[in-house]
Amino acid sequence: xxxKFKDYYETLGVARTxxxxxxxxxxxxxxxxHHPDVAKNKAKGEEKFKEINEAYEVLSDPxxxxxYDELGANWQQEAAGSPFSGGFERGRTxxxxxRPDFEFGxxxxxxxxxxxxxxxxxxxxFYGHAADxxxxxxxxxxxxxxxxxxxxxxxxxxxxxxxxxxxxxxxADGEADRTDTYQVRIPAGVREGQRIRxxxxxxxxxxxAAAGDLYLRVRLARHPDxxxxxxxxxxxxxxxxxxxxLGVRVRIPTLDGATSLRVPAGTLAGSHLRxxxxxxxxxxxxxxxxxxxxxxxxxxxxxxxERTLWEQLARASSFKPRxxx
Numbered sequence: 001x002x003x004k005f006k007d008y009y010e011t012l013g014v015a016r017t018x019x020x021x022x023x024x025x026x027x028x029x030x031x032x033x034h035h036p037d038v039a040k041n042k043a044k045g046e047e048k049f050k051e052i053n054e055a056y057e058v059l060s061d062p063x064x065x066x067x068y069d070e071l072g073a074n075w076q077q078e079a080a081g082s083p084f085s086g087g088f089e090r091g092r093t094x095x096x097x098x099r100p101d102f103e104f105g106x107x108x109x110x111x112x113x114x115x116x117x118x119x120x121x122x123x124x125x126f127y128g129h130a131a132d133x134x135x136x137x138x139x140x141x142x143x144x145x146x147x148x149x150x151x152x153x154x155x156x157x158x159x160x161x162x163x164x165x166x167x168x169x170x171x172a173d174g175e176a177d178r179t180d181t182y183q184v185r186i187p188a189g190v191r192e193g194q195r196i197r198x199x200x201x202x203x204x205x206x207x208x209a210a211a212g213d214l215y216l217r218v219r220l221a222r223h224p225d226x227x228x229x230x231x232x233x234x235x236x237x238x239x240x241x242x243x244x245x246l247g248v249r250v251r252i253p254t255l256d257g258a259t260s261l262r263v264p265a266g267t268l269a270g271s272h273l274r275x276x277x278x279x280x281x282x283x284x285x286x287x288x289x290x291x292x293x294x295x296x297x298x299x300x301x302x303x304x305x306e307r308t309l310w311e312q313l314a315r316a317s318s319f320k321p322r323x324x325x
Contacts, residue, residue, distance in 0.1 A: 003111045008055035008068065016069070020060065027056040031224035037155065050108040050151055053221045057117070060222075064117055071116070105166035107216065108151025140207030150196070150216040152186055154223050154233075157280055158255050160188035167201075167214065184216060189281030192228070194218045225253055231280045231288030237273070238297045239263065254278045254290055261292060269296040 009016050012026040030052045032038070039045020058064045103111055146167070156163075163186055168179045182198060190196075195215045202212025220228060227234045237252060247265035251258050256278055263273065272291040279288025302310065 003115055006054070006110055006112045008059050011051055011055040012059065014059075018059075020062075023056070023059050027052060027060070027222065028224040031056075031222070035224065036153070049153075049221070053151060054109055054113050056222055057219075058113070067116070102146050102148075102170070103168040104148045105168075106164050107148050108221070109149050109219075114148060140209035141205065142209045143205040143212035144203035145212040145215060146202040147195070147215040147217060149219045150184075150186075151221050152190060152218050153221045154226060154228070154255055154280070156186050157190050157220060158188065160190075161186045165216070169203075182214075186218075189231075189283070190218050192218060192220045226255070228280070231282045232291060233279045233288065234272075234291045234293055236295050237261075237263075237292040238295050239267070241296055241298060244269070244294065244296050252292055255280075263294075267294055269294055 009018070012018075012023060012030065014022055014026045018026070031049060034045045034048040034052060036042055036046040036049055039049070058068050104114070150163070150165070163184045165182045165184050166179055167182070168177050171177045180201070182201065184196060184198070186196070195217050198214040198216075200211045201214035205211050225235050233255070235252065237250070239248070239250075243250075243263065244267045245265065247267070248263050250261055250263060252261050254275065259275065259278070261273060261275065267273070271294050273294065275290040275292070277287045278290035281287055299306075
């Protein structure tokens with residue numbers, strides 16, 4: 001079954017020449033609209049949010065974007081033996097003949113992404129393992145392990161969830177493909193790169209040998225407001241100059257809902273204000289912290305009256321931001 005090319009630039013609504021900052025702005029704007037927690041139609045919002053995340057996953061990474069741009073829409077003609085294919089053969093049989101790869105549904109990533117950016121481990125055999133001779137002279141060989149990425153939102157990482165995953169298995173010669181459905185538990189506190197194992201749900205074994213395992217490798221979805229560092233969450237907090245100087249109390253979003261944060265007088269740009277215990281779950285059972293990174297914004301334009309007030313402040317203030325040479 002051919003894999004459909006994904007136009008990630010079209011998904012984010014940006015030109016192919018868009019700057020990294022333009023791509024980031026487009027992602028944040030779309031993600032805030034289609035995030036499952038705020039979308040009017042939750043199902044459609046969730047699907048769109050996954051598409052936006054996949055596009056941003058590729059276009060925000062310089063190496064992935066370069067490979068994607070070099071590949072272009074003619075990737076199917078260039079894929080065979082290409083270094084962009086992830087370095088794997090799509091489900092070879094023991095005799096070396098081609099067979100269809102496994103196909104997943106519900107993971108949050110398209111087959112196109114899995115083929116070229118998913119790590120190249122969607123289905124593999126342990127050909128290096130010795131085969132045991134079974135009764136009747138047949139040789140037994142364990143089934144192949146199957147792996148795919150699964151997109152997990154920060155809300156799921158915080159609270160855990162149940163996800164329905166489908167796996168289409170290629171049928172033997174002359175047999176129809178089979179599709180299996182699983183209810184997969186996403187544990188609270190799941191980490192980037194962690195693998196969820198479904199024992200015995202991979203490829204079938206031969207000669208009475210055990211089936212392989214199914215692994216789902218966690219990829220945390222990008223959030224429009226929060227960045228993840230371990231179990232800690234970071235967000236940008238924009239302040240007006242007078243708010244940083246005088247102090248202010250503001251409302252900021254967290255995964256637990258909006259909360260109040262006091263900004264002390266004299267807060268410097270680039271500093272971090274901490275909300276303890278509002279991050280992601282830690283391995284010890286506690287939770288990480290939430291940090292607001294201060295960004296002081298200046299007005300792009302001022303009225304004549306405002307300019308007069310700024311000039312008065314400049315004359316009256318004793319603050320010297322730099323040394324005079």
